[in-house]
Amino acid sequence: MKSLKFEGSGREYFKIWIVNVLLTIVTLGFYYPWAKVRNRRYFYANSILDGRNFEYHATGKQLFIGFLVAMSLFIAYVVIQQLSTIGSVILIGALFIAVPWLIWRSMMFNMRMTSFSNVRFGFVGKLRDSYMNFFVYPALLMIGYVVLAIGVEVLMPILGMGLTSLISMIVFLTFIVFAVSFIKKKNTEYFINLSRYGQGIFQTNVKTKEFMNIMVKTVGIALLTMLITALIIGALVYATVGLETLVSIQEAANDPQMMQAQMAAILPIVGLAYLGMILASMFIMAYAMTRQRTYVYQNTTLDDEISFGSTLKAKQLAWVMMTNFLAVIATLGLAMPWAKVRVARVMLENTQVHTGAGFDQYMTQKQNESSSLGEQIGDAFDVDVGLGF
Numbered sequence: 001m002k003s004l005k006f007e008g009s010g011r012e013y014f015k016i017w018i019v020n021v022l023l024t025i026v027t028l029g030f031y032y033p034w035a036k037v038r039n040r041r042y043f044y045a046n047s048i049l050d051g052r053n054f055e056y057h058a059t060g061k062q063l064f065i066g067f068l069v070a071m072s073l074f075i076a077y078v079v080i081q082q083l084s085t086i087g088s089v090i091l092i093g094a095l096f097i098a099v100p101w102l103i104w105r106s107m108m109f110n111m112r113m114t115s116f117s118n119v120r121f122g123f124v125g126k127l128r129d130s131y132m133n134f135f136v137y138p139a140l141l142m143i144g145y146v147v148l149a150i151g152v153e154v155l156m157p158i159l160g161m162g163l164t165s166l167i168s169m170i171v172f173l174t175f176i177v178f179a180v181s182f183i184k185k186k187n188t189e190y191f192i193n194l195s196r197y198g199q200g201i202f203q204t205n206v207k208t209k210e211f212m213n214i215m216v217k218t219v220g221i222a223l224l225t226m227l228i229t230a231l232i233i234g235a236l237v238y239a240t241v242g243l244e245t246l247v248s249i250q251e252a253a254n255d256p257q258m259m260q261a262q263m264a265a266i267l268p269i270v271g272l273a274y275l276g277m278i279l280a281s282m283f284i285m286a287y288a289m290t291r292q293r294t295y296v297y298q299n300t301t302l303d304d305e306i307s308f309g310s311t312l313k314a315k316q317l318a319w320v321m322m323t324n325f326l327a328v329i330a331t332l333g334l335a336m337p338w339a340k341v342r343v344a345r346v347m348l349e350n351t352q353v354h355t356g357a358g359f360d361q362y363m364t365q366k367q368n369e370s371s372s373l374g375e376q377i378g379d380a381f382d383v384d385v386g387l388g389f
Contacts, residue, residue, distance in 0.1 A: 001309060002359065004348040008046035010338035016042055017337040033067045034060030043344055044114070050359050058113040097135070104130035111195060119366045125194035133183070133190050141179045148172060177219075181211035188296055197302060198366040204300040214295065218288045229280045233273045240269060279322050286318035297351075305355055305362055312350035320346050 020035035037060045044054040073095065081088040104127050111123040152168040185208045192204040290312045297310040324339035355362050 001352040001354045002050055003311075004047060004049045004351045004353070006043075006046055006341070006345040006348045007048055008042060008341055008344070010341045013042060013341050014337040029071075030067075033063035036060075036063060043340075047344070047348055049116070049353060052117045052363070055115045056113055057115065058109070100130040100134040101127065103134055107191070116197070117363050117367065119198040119363075122196035122198075123194055124196060125190060129190055129194075133187050137183045137186060141183065144175060144179060145172075148175060177212055177215050178208070181215055182208045184211045184292070192296075192300055200303045200306075200366060202300065202302050203304070204296060206296060206299055210295055211292070214288065214291045217291070218284060221287055222284045225280045225284055226277075229276045233269070233276055236272065237266070237269050278325070282321045282325065283314070283318040286321055287314040290314045290317055303362075307354045309352035309354065310350055311352065312347065316346060316350070 016038055020031070020038060023031040024035050037056070037058055040056040040058075044056040047054045073091075077088060077091050080091055104125060107123045107125060111121040114121045148168070148171060152171075155167075185206050188204060188206050192202050195202045290310070291314070293312060294310045297308040300308050302308075320342050324335070324342060327335040328339055353359075
């Protein structure tokens with residue numbers, strides 16, 4: 001197994017980042033597409049596998065087309081919102097319908113703009129499959145939810161409030177876990193099975209059941225984490241302001257001045273509680289991401305010759321996420337470049353690639369195949385498509 005690595009540094013990226021920020025402000029946002037290209041080229045160029053780096057080939061001019069479309073739609077929405085509520089609802093509905101098309105076009109564009117060792121990636125997904133993944137399945141999820149809600153309302157008078165509540169909670173949770181896991185499986189298959197590396201074919205074989213197991217464990221850990229966080233916050237409240245202060249706040253509900261004085265006393269505790277919940281949420285998110293990542297990588301191959309693996313652990317990713325969050329807040333955003341570099345480094349260094357036939361031999365074969373292919377570069381409709389792992 002060969003691990004990827006990231007050779008960039010926070011200091012180096014800070015120079016690119018601060019110039020991008022200043023030029024974007026000075027040009028009233030019009031420099032943003034060029035800033036995005038500079039960022040991506042830096043991260044791709046410093047992502048290394050076996051001594052070779054990735055490359056990003058898009059230009060700011062190409063991304064500017066999609067940027068103008070997005071800005072035009074935003075301005076249209078702001079104007080229409082002021083003139084007509086129905087018009088703004090129709091525009092939002094049209095954007096919702098257009099999301100699968102945007103994802104499809106973005107995947108094709110960004111994969112074509114990415115290469116490794118002079119071989120371009122590609123995406124051969126169909127538009128109808130994108131609409132199934134990002135329109136039909138989510139719509140069915142919402143319809144199923146509404147049908148279950150109506151069913152509960154009908155059963156409530158027959159079975160009684162307590163029994164209906166218990167049954168409905170179990171049914172709702174089972175439905176949500178299954179539906180979300182099924183959509184995750186279909187999304188994963190859509191993105192990976194239809195991606196190409198030159199003429200090489202990515203393949204993954206994932207199951208809804210495994211995503212359900214991960215989701216159930218995530219929910220269990222979320223409940224346990226939130227309970228522990230609540231107990232810690234409760235203990236801090238009791239040790240600092242005491243229960244008497246909390247009771248006096250309730251008694252001072254009709255006295256604004258007293259209420260203001262009491263709230264000022266517990267404000268630091270409230271802030272601490274929010275911070276605790278945010279950090280706990282990050283750990284839960286890190287657990288779900290790392291478990292899904294490990295499962296998907298273990299079941300993904302390229303041409304049946306290249307296999308993948310992930311060694312990323314929840315504690316490791318959670319630590320990076322939490323410390324990044326605190327650093328960015330403490331520095332009013334100036335630590336953002338270091339935060340992005342840390343995330344890139346921990347993700348790449350825990351990504352493994354293996355080939356039994358020899359990496360150099362495989363890459364040479366792909367380079368020879370690639371040289372016979374014509375480049376097909378379409379218009380840029382660039383949105384960030386997160387695979388979620």
